[in-house]
Amino acid sequence: MNRQNHTHELIVSGIHLELTESLKLFVQEKAERLFRHQDRIVRIRVELECDPKQAVANRFTAKGHIQINGPDLNASVSSNECHKATAMLIDKLDRMLERRARMFKAKRHQARTLEIGTELPNAI
Numbered sequence: 001m002n003r004q005n006h007t008h009e010l011i012v013s014g015i016h017l018e019l020t021e022s023l024k025l026f027v028q029e030k031a032e033r034l035f036r037h038q039d040r041i042v043r044i045r046v047e048l049e050c051d052p053k054q055a056v057a058n059r060f061t062a063k064g065h066i067q068i069n070g071p072d073l074n075a076s077v078s079s080n081e082c083h084k085a086t087a088m089l090i091d092k093l094d095r096m097l098e099r100r101a102r103m104f105k106a107k108r109h110q111a112r113t114l115e116i117g118t119e120l121p122n123a124i
Contacts, residue, residue: 008035015049030090042067062089
């Protein structure tokens, strides 16, 4: 089934972090790459979290959830900058989608044996 309407749902939320318009736009631009690879993506949810109690190297955490036809994909990345964590998250999700596509393609091209339990009727 092909989609005629290409509106994609992207949800960006901040946990202990104020989302600015530039940050939302940055996430949206990066996420377009994911929608380009897969037409069957239902929704992408990105959660950006700042934890001041963590070490400086892991202060910002970006979590991504892709709802797709089939098993959902989830990933998490920590970094010292919010933009850097977002870019790394999108790269990781992109690799996961590519791996998923390769696996489906490999399964599609495998030779299969078909066993039929009863004999087929003779043609008249």
